[in-house]
Amino acid sequence: MIWSWEFVAEITPDLLKGLVVTVKITLISSVAALSIGLFFAIAKMSSVDLVRRSAVLVTETIRRTPLLVQLYFLFYVLPDIGIVLSPMIAGTIGLGLHYGTYVSEVYRAGIINVPAGQWEAARACNLTTRQTWTEIVLPQAIPPMIPPLGNYVIAMFKETPILSAITVLDLMGEALAKANFSYRYLEPITLVAVGFLFVSLCSAALIRLLENYLKRQAA
Amino acid sequence: MGLHVASRAPDCQPIIEFRNVEKSYGSLKVLEQLSFSVKAGEHLALIGPSGSGKTTILRILMTLESVTAGDVIVNGVCLNHEQRGGKQVPSSEAHLRRMRGAFGMVFQHFNLFPHKTALQNVALAPVLTGSLSKAAAKERALQMLENVGLADKAHEYPSRLSGGQKQRVAIARALALQPKILLLDEITSALDPELVEEVLNVITNLRNETDMTMLLVTHEMGFAKDFSDRVLFFERGKIVEEGPPSEIFLSPHHERTKSFLRKIIAAGHRL
Ligand SMILES: Nc1ncnc2c1ncn2[C@@H]1O[C@H](COP(=O)(O)OP(=O)(O)O)[C@@H](O)[C@H]1O
Ligand SMILES: [Mg+2]
Numbered sequence: 001m002i003w004s005w006e007f008v009a010e011i012t013p014d015l016l017k018g019l020v021v022t023v024k025i026t027l028i029s030s031v032a033a034l035s036i037g038l039f040f041a042i043a044k045m046s047s048v049d050l051v052r053r054s055a056v057l058v059t060e061t062i063r064r065t066p067l068l069v070q071l072y073f074l075f076y077v078l079p080d081i082g083i084v085l086s087p088m089i090a091g092t093i094g095l096g097l098h099y100g101t102y103v104s105e106v107y108r109a110g111i112i113n114v115p116a117g118q119w120e121a122a123r124a125c126n127l128t129t130r131q132t133w134t135e136i137v138l139p140q141a142i143p144p145m146i147p148p149l150g151n152y153v154i155a156m157f158k159e160t161p162i163l164s165a166i167t168v169l170d171l172m173g174e175a176l177a178k179a180n181f182s183y184r185y186l187e188p189i190t191l192v193a194v195g196f197l198f199v200s201l202c203s204a205a206l207i208r209l210l211e212n213y214l215k216r217q218a219a
Numbered sequence: 220m221g222l223h224v225a226s227r228a229p230d231c232q233p234i235i236e237f238r239n240v241e242k243s244y245g246s247l248k249v250l251e252q253l254s255f256s257v258k259a260g261e262h263l264a265l266i267g268p269s270g271s272g273k274t275t276i277l278r279i280l281m282t283l284e285s286v287t288a289g290d291v292i293v294n295g296v297c298l299n300h301e302q303r304g305g306k307q308v309p310s311s312e313a314h315l316r317r318m319r320g321a322f323g324m325v326f327q328h329f330n331l332f333p334h335k336t337a338l339q340n341v342a343l344a345p346v347l348t349g350s351l352s353k354a355a356a357k358e359r360a361l362q363m364l365e366n367v368g369l370a371d372k373a374h375e376y377p378s379r380l381s382g383g384q385k386q387r388v389a390i391a392r393a394l395a396l397q398p399k400i401l402l403l404d405e406i407t408s409a410l411d412p413e414l415v416e417e418v419l420n421v422i423t424n425l426r427n428e429t430d431m432t433m434l435l436v437t438h439e440m441g442f443a444k445d446f447s448d449r450v451l452f453f454e455r456g457k458i459v460e461e462g463p464p465s466e467i468f469l470s471p472h473h474e475r476t477k478s479f480l481r482k483i484i485a486a487g488h489r490l
Contacts (some may be wrong), residue, residue: 120330
């Protein structure tokens with residue numbers, strides 16, 4: 001099979017549309033994962049035994065089953081009980097939930113790594129619980145969370161092609177559509193790889209900038 | 220060194236009173252039926268082997284730990300219980316916050332806030348608790364840093380300070396809310412030997428120039444002797460012997476006290 005620039009030119013506009021969808025899904029799913037992760041983290045650190053145990057059970061279950069299965073569940077099984085989700089919504093919820101479990105661990109580790117002495121000093125300074133969190137704990141816990149959170153966002157981005165399995169027309173979905181129609185796989189799939197590589201490199205650079213900025217803030 | 224005697228007329232009512240206090244972690248009994256009291260303005264040294272419960276006593280006062288049984292009375296008010304609807308109930312966080320205002324604490328490992336400058340460390344509590352405006356808090360924090368000889372380090376972060384400087388900032392921070400009672404937990408034991416004196420000098424100044432009640436846990440027996448009006452010697456959560464420093468350090472009655480002091484001196488601490 002010979003590389004055809006003509007075919008590339010023909011499919012590129014639709015693939016770019018797909019890339020925009022992919023980036024959009026990643027961003028929305030990231031926000032979902034960061035929020036769901038926070039919810040799980042708080043539940044896992046709760047002083048109420050039942051809440052803590054349930055949170056661990058739920059997150060472990062989600063983490064130990066494949067994302068693809070969860071997506072099928074959300075998109076193909078839920079309609080059986082009357083819950084119909086669009087491919088985009090199902091995909092965002094799936095990614096958000098799945099990565100939310102990993103994100104919750106990042107939050108938890110970040111908070112646990114703030115030494116007990118900091119909580120005690122805050123108490124000795126007679127700060128309220130809220131002030132202790134906002135002034136003492138979070139400013140120390142958040143900077144070390146940024147690199148692992150950034151990595152999860154990039155990992156999530158690289159995993160979005162799986163959403164084509166529930167008919168989302170992201171970059172991969174568009175490429176597969178073109179390929180199946182023309183029986184040419186070389187150009188669409190290569191362009192998918194290039195598209196992902198490009199966005200990955202850009203976002204890795206962005207995260208590095210953010211890290212450096214935070215490091216300078218801390219110093 | 221002369222023997223210091225409490226110069227102020229002691230109040231009839233003690234500022235701190237432990238009544239049959241017990242503290243356990245699971246099956247480990249750390250304090251047992253502990254009763255003692257401290258007069259306002261008194262300078263008390265708590266000595267004893269590692270693990271005898273000295274830190275626990277300070278942490279209970281700072282409300283970092285609760286008691287398992289018994290009562291702690293501060294300024295005539297119970298710390299671990301409060302009256303609500305005519306009944307005694309365990310202290311709420313609000314009650315603990317009110318009680319906490321009486322105390323300042325300096326920790327063995329400083330526990331400075333690493334993301335705040337020396338000045339911010341000291342000014343933080345007065346600003347956040349609303350006891351002073353931002354400008355007034357900053358001004359007073361500067362004054363306090365000057366009192367501990369660190370005016371020139373006000374804008375440094377803790378990571379850029381020596382151990383002795385860190386501990387002096389921590390002392391200034393503990394004083395920022397103008398506590399009636401200062402709790403000092405082995406404040407020099409994490410320091411290089413050459414940095415100990417600068418910290419102890421600050422404490423000596425506070426001792427001589429304020430009327431704060433001070434509780435000092437230390438292995439620096441020479442300093443304890445000059446500093447204290449009274450010494451409590453602890454072992455396994457109990458007071459074995461108490462008395463004026465001249466008596467405890469120079470002619471202790473109990474064999475346990477004698478052997479503890481011998482060990483401390485053998486370990487290189489001066490008396
Ligand atoms: N959080 C805790 N959990 C279990 N045991 C503790 C805890 N804190 C202190 N202890 C134990 O309580 C005892 C007294 O400790 P501490 O008050 O720190 O003694 P000291 O300050 O005299 O060395 C020790 O045996 C210590 O191991
Ligand atoms: Mg101790």
